[in-house]
Amino acid sequence: MIEILHAKPPAPREALEHTQLLQGEFWRKIPAYREVDEKTFLDHLWQQKHSVKTPQELLTTIGKVASSEFIEDARLGFERAPMAVRVSPYAISLIDWNDPYRDPIRTQFIPLASRLISDHPRLTLDSLHEQQDSPVPGLVHRYVDKALFLPLAVCPVYCRFCTRSYAIGPDTEEVDKVTLARTPAQWQDAFQYIAERPELEDIVVSGGDAYQLPPKNLELIGNALLDIPHVRRMRIATKGPAIMPMKLLTHPEWTDALTAIVDRGRRSGKEVVLHTHFNSPNEITWITEKAMRVLFERGIVVRNQSVLIRGVNDDPKTMRLLVKRLGHLNVHPYYVYMHDLVRGVEDLRTTVQCAIDIEKFVRGSTAGFNTPTFVCDAPGGGGKRDVHSYDFYDRENGIAVYSAPSVKPGQAFVYFDPIDKLTPEVQARWVIPEMQDEMIRAAIRNAGIQGEELVLA
Numbered sequence: 254m255i256e257i258l259h260a261k262p263p264a265p266r267e268a269l270e271h272t273q274l275l276q277g278e279f280w281r282k283i284p285a286y287r288e289v290d291e292k293t294f295l296d297h298l299w300q301q302k303h304s305v306k307t308p309q310e311l312l313t314t315i316g317k318v319a320s321s322e323f324i325e326d327a328r329l330g331f332e333r334a335p336m337a338v339r340v341s342p343y344a345i346s347l348i349d350w351n352d353p354y355r356d357p358i359r360t361q362f363i364p365l366a367s368r369l370i371s372d373h374p375r376l377t378l379d380s381l382h383e384q385q386d387s388p389v390p391g392l393v394h395r396y397v398d399k400a401l402f403l404p405l406a407v408c409p410v411y412c413r414f415c416t417r418s419y420a421i422g423p424d425t426e427e428v429d430k431v432t433l434a435r436t437p438a439q440w441q442d443a444f445q446y447i448a449e450r451p452e453l454e455d456i457v458v459s460g461g462d463a464y465q466l467p468p469k470n471l472e473l474i475g476n477a478l479l480d481i482p483h484v485r486r487m488r489i490a491t492k493g494p495a496i497m498p499m500k501l502l503t504h505p506e507w508t509d510a511l512t513a514i515v516d517r518g519r520r521s522g523k524e525v526v527l528h529t530h531f532n533s534p535n536e537i538t539w540i541t542e543k544a545m546r547v548l549f550e551r552g553i554v555v556r557n558q559s560v561l562i563r564g565v566n567d568d569p570k571t572m573r574l575l576v577k578r579l580g581h582l583n584v585h586p587y588y589v590y591m592h593d594l595v596r597g598v599e600d601l602r603t604t605v606q607c608a609i610d611i612e613k614f615v616r617g618s619t620a621g622f623n624t625p626t627f628v629c630d631a632p633g634g635g636g637k638r639d640v641h642s643y644d645f646y647d648r649e650n651g652i653a654v655y656s657a658p659s660v661k662p663g664q665a666f667v668y669f670d671p672i673d674k675l676t677p678e679v680q681a682r683w684v685i686p687e688m689q690d691e692m693i694r695a696a697i698r699n700a701g702i703q704g705e706e707l708v709l710a
């Protein structure tokens with residue numbers, strides 16, 4: 254028998270929680286899905302057809318499982334939301350209907366009037382100024398060597414917190430959406446622009462959501478971009494695997510189209526990967542594991558981008574569980590974003606300090622390459638900045654100042670913590686416009702950003 258010196262004590266059971274995925278026919282506890290067998294539930298067309306889009310559909314689906322107060326709260330929430338509502342049966346069945354107010358999946362997709370709080374006074378609809386960095390419809394060219402291509406405006410679900418609520422989804426009572434290029438004929442301008450800019454090596458295909466592209470259009474886009482000699486890297490971004498993983502299993506034409514462009518890219522020395530968007534460890538079940546396994550066996554690299562959302566993943570243990578669960582499925586956690594300054598969802602944002610604290614807890618819990626970078630996509634078009642790299646952070650007033658020397662040198666970009674997280678005295682300051690200007694100017698002065706023309710974005 255070997256003598257063991259300095260043995261690390263066995264980890265508590267909790268340390269393996271990330272490997273314990275929800276099993277079985279979990280959807281059958283939802284009244285409308287009680288009679289739904291596995292084959293039907295895994296059918297992506299059935300999932301799409303039964304997605305919940307109206308308060309009435311929500312009521313018929315969950316019936317008396319949720320209280321009538323909850324349904325009324327949701328009805329008023331739907332009315333006031335800047336985003337249209339669409340939730341897959343998969344997501345509906347992962348919500349804990351005994352406690353829907355606190356459920357992380359409910360929080361992401363179903364707005365409740367009772368939870369809404371007023372927006373930060375400095376908030377705009379397109380906070381990332383994507384429209385100002387858009388040379389042709391559907392293309393955002395902000396960084397030197399990479400661009401974002403938005404080929405469609407529909408998604409398999411609609412997230413309350415969507416950064417692109419200015420364009421994504423059908424018009425709502427709150428917002429008339431900007432029109433993106435949506436057809437192969439309309440995409441030609443974007444392809445041509447990319448072809449004419451040799452510095453563009455890296456294209457992100459986002460949206461909208463590539464899950465909703467017919468397989469032949471996914472291939473068309475992939476091939477058009479791979480045909481451009483200077484395009485070296487491509488990412489297909491989709492929320493799909495998080496909220497409708499079965500599509501990867503039951504829509505083989507789509508999965509094969511993805512595989513075809515990944516393979517063609519590999520043969521020509523170009524990287525094509527899938528970027529997905531899991532926010533809660535509860536989104537990951539045995540179905541997800543099976544779907545991700547298909548991609549892994551085909552050699553498709555999958556990375557994840559999460560948004561830090563209050564009540565969803567803004568506590569250290571939940572984030573750690575999410576990160577470890579993704580790693581377990583061979584999905585690399587890439588980014589955790591500060592929630593953008595999006596209209597109508599102030600209840601979902603949290604502070605830069607919260608991101609810093611969570612990052613500290615997560616780092617060291619698993620492989621470094623599976624540890625996400627926490628970033629703030631600088632409002633005003635500064636691009637993504639490591640949350641820690643602020644030039645100045647006024648924690649009291651909730652103002653973080655960033656600069657982006659390789660994106661827009663000499664500019665200051667300001668991120669605001671949600672006001673309800675600040676002290677009552679500070680909240681009172683934010684009511685007065687002159688005080689707002691003064692606090693922001695002081696923070697920018699303290700940041701001391703060097704540049705030719707220092708402007709406030």
Ligand SMILES: *Cc1c(COP(=O)(O)O)cnc(C)c1O
Nearest residue numbers: 393394395396399400401457637
């Ligand atoms: C996020 C983003 C990219 C990609 O940035 P990475 O940091 O490389 O992931 C490219 N263009 C725009 C406009 C973006 O918002």
Ligand code: SF4
Nearest residue numbers: 408411412415461492
């Ligand atoms: S899936 Fe992505 S693009 Fe679509 S609503 Fe959600 S965050 Fe927005």
